[in-house]
Amino acid sequence: MDNRIIGHVKRVNGPVIEASGITDAMMMELVRISEGRLIGEIVKLAGDTAVIQVYEDTTGIKPGDNVYGSGMPLSVELGPGLIGTIYDGIQRPLEELLEACGEFIEKGVTRPSLNRDKKWHFIPTEGLTPGSKIDSGFSLGTIVETARVTHKILVPPGVSGTIISISSEGDYTVENIAAEIETEKGPIAIKFFQRWPIRKPRPVKSRQPLSVPLITGQRVIDTLFPLAKGGTVAIPGGFGTGKTMTQHAVAKWCDADIIVYIGCGERGNEMTDVLTEFPKLVDPRTGTSLMERTILIANTSNMPVSAREASIYTGVTLAEYYRDQGYHVAIMADSTSRWAEALRELAGRMEEMPAEEGFPAYLPTRIAEFYERAGYMIVQDGSEGSVTIIGAVSPPGGDFSEPVxxxxxxxxxxxxxxxxxxxxxxxxxxxSWLDSYSEYLNDVAEWWETTSGAPWLKNRAEIMELLQKEVRLQQVVKLVGPDALPDSQRFTIEVCTLFKNAFLQQNAFDDIDRYSSVEKQVRMLEIILIYARRGAEAIQRGVTVVKLRHMKIVQDIAKMKLSISNDDITGLDKLEVRLERAMDQLESIYE
Ligand SMILES: Nc1ncnc2c1ncn2[C@@H]1O[C@H](COP(=O)(O)OP(=O)(O)O)[C@@H](O)[C@H]1O
Ligand SMILES: [Mg+2]
Incomplete structure (x- = not known):
């Protein structure tokens, strides 16, 4: 198919090529350009003229060069071998390319996304025999892909019928045939991998309401601004405020089954860091490599912007494929601002009318299309799976009013x-506990309360109210000094300071503190609230804020995140008992 000439290059403008004399092409078709066979995609088609976005360096391409059609849209390969691999924005396996070409990837060099030689051990689904009826999304059998991921070989969307033959247990490459199916349109051979166009969401049965939190072990997130499985979140922040650290912490610790990490190069060296460091990261829970559940998509600085534009669709398509197998997948994109800038540059080269700050008018539509692919779904075979999207945003100058x-x-x-x-x-x-929000609070409250037995939503509301009160009190302090406040109000400030230090701050580099279990978070908050409630009562009875501040137990509360491990819930029980006792004692003096 690749040898079919469908037109010729007319004009080259960086990663954007205009081609003329186009016959027999379709919108979004994957094309190849010139004898170097550069990979491109038709993004506009009018009459016999096409605008092609090229995913490789176009130096050397000249008017008159051939454009070859493929008859198919830009797609990814879906099958065993995805997990643990590092891809570029159009799913080329980066390590293999680098091995083949050295540091600069040569033009037109391709390697299949999925290894063609590797053999996988396939176990067919019990009971499937010739004559069995099957439908799209049905699992033909499983392959153990990594220690943490068992891959289901799915009947592709749109395929249904009767099994003619199915492979028996044994070792196969992705290009072997898993099953032959008699469909309405005739027999179809299903391989161990399938293709899917990146810009088209994979079909599901239905979308479910969200109710399960994505637990990250990060207290400020889980307790104050929880994310739901199937939900969406943005992490905006200026340079150096911790977007990447937050994404890494979530990638390491969250309770998703699969992680798709899309690095849209913030800085040149940051991407190199991701490439060299990520594969070395050890899953703190199992001691195995984090790559056993992770797919990396990396846009290095020497890659064309168009690959960056495509990378988030590539990433979300891979995520949907694992969702369809009944997995909970979390996607991190760092940063979507760099992706939006790629969009802006391409739009500029296509001479489209710029809207706000030079971004094309369709920027919001594109952002929406990406985040809409998140969700908690009933997938085609009736099981549940989810895609959660966590997007970093890096506004220039840290100014949140900019368009992205x-x-x-x-x-x-x-x-x-x-x-x-x-x-x-x-x-x-x-x-920030003042700028941040979560609209999933009510969705996940029941899960938290059933799991922990604590009045989670009420406790959270109580501490948030104190934090908001504190902002107003701090303004007064700024004007007239702390001494002007009555002890009850000074105590509110005291509690908030304790909460910020003992709870909100979390050290990613400390072995105990880097992850807090659900139960530890709930208990830590309760202990701080007991101190807040009982302290407020004590003040009513005449205890001073200085007395409350100097209670020895307060120092132990301040250290509990570091001193009490996740498995040591009795440690928190004891601390709580001691706190109640210390409060009893303090109050008894004033009785
Ligand atoms: N949770 C954290 N724990 C400890 N240090 C952090 C944390 N978050 C950020 N930092 C510090 O801030 C620096 C910058 O964070 P980074 O995530 O690279 O910022 P950004 O991606 O927003 O530019 C890190 O190198 C680290 O020193
Ligand atoms: Mg960063």
Whole structure:
């Protein structure tokens, strides 16, 4: 198919090529250009003229060069071998390309996305025999892909019928035939991999309401601004405020089955860091490599912007494929601002009318289309799976009023705003408790309350109210000094300071503190609230704020995140008993 000439290059403008004399092509078709066979995609088609976005360096391409059609849209390969691989924005296996070409990937060099030689051990689904009826999304059998992922070989969307033959247990390459199916349109051979166009969401049975949190072990996230499985969140923040650290913490710790990490090069060296560091990361829970559940998509700085534009669709398509196997998948994109800039550059080269700050008018539509692919779904075979999207946004100068942050805010339901002042003060994670929000609170409250037995929503509301009160009190303090406040109000400030230090701040580099279990988070918050409630009562009876501040137990509360491990819930029980006792004692003096 690739040898079919469908037109000729007319004009080259960086990664954008105009071709003329086009016959027999379709919108979004994958094409190849010149004898170097550069990979491109038709993004506009009018009469016999096409605009082609090229995913490789176009130096050397000249008017008159051939354009070859493929008859299919830009697609990804879906099958065993995805997990643990590092891809570029159009799913070329980066390590293999680098091996083949050295540091600079030569033009037109291709390697299949999925290894063609590797053999996988396939176990067919019990009971499937010639004559069995099957439908799309049905699992023909399984392959153990990594220690953590068992891959289902799915009947592709749109295929249904009767099995003619199915492979028996044994070792196969992805190009072997898993089953032959008699369909209405005749027999079809299903391989161990399938293709899917990146810009088209994979079909599901239905979308479910969200109710299960994505647990990250990061207290400010899980307790104050929780994300739901199948939900969407933006992490906006200026340079150096901790977007990447937050994404990494979530990638390491969250309870998703599969992670798709899309690195849209913030800085040249940051992508290199991802490439060299990520594969070395050890899953702290199992001691195995984190790559056992991770797919990396990396846009290095020497790659054309068009590959960056495509990368988020590539990533979300891979995520949907694992969702369809009944997995919970989390996608991280760092950063969607770099993706939007790629969109802007391409639009500029296509001479499209710029809207806000030079971004094309369709920026909001594109952002929406990306985040809409998140969701908690009943997939085609009736099981459940989800795609959660976590997008970093890096507004220039940290100014959240710019278009990418603003439009993203319209389409995500959770917002972890990073605060420059907190970062400067080394309060990490620098997620602002005043700017951030989660619209999933009510959705996940029941899960939290059933799991922990605590009045989670009420407790959270109580601490948030104190934090908001504190802002007003701090304004007064700024004007007239702390001594002007009555002890009850000074105590509110005291509690908030304790909560910020003992709970909100979390050290990603500390072996105990880097992850807090659900139960530990719930108990830590309760202990701080007991101190807040009983302290407020004590003040009514005449205890001073200085007395409360100097209670020895307060120092132990401040250290509980570091001193009490996740498995040591009795440690928290004991602390709580001691706190109640200390409060009893303090109050008894005033009785
Ligand atoms: N949770 C955290 N714990 C400890 N240090 C952090 C944390 N978050 C950020 N930092 C510090 O801030 C620096 C910058 O964070 P980074 O994620 O690279 O910022 P960004 O991606 O927003 O530019 C990190 O190198 C680290 O020193
Ligand atoms: Mg970063």
């Amino acid at each position: 942050t603003q439009h993203t805010k319209r389409f995500v339901r959770c917002f972890w705003g990073l605060d420059r002042q907190l970062a400067n003060a080394r309060h990490y994670p620098a997620i």
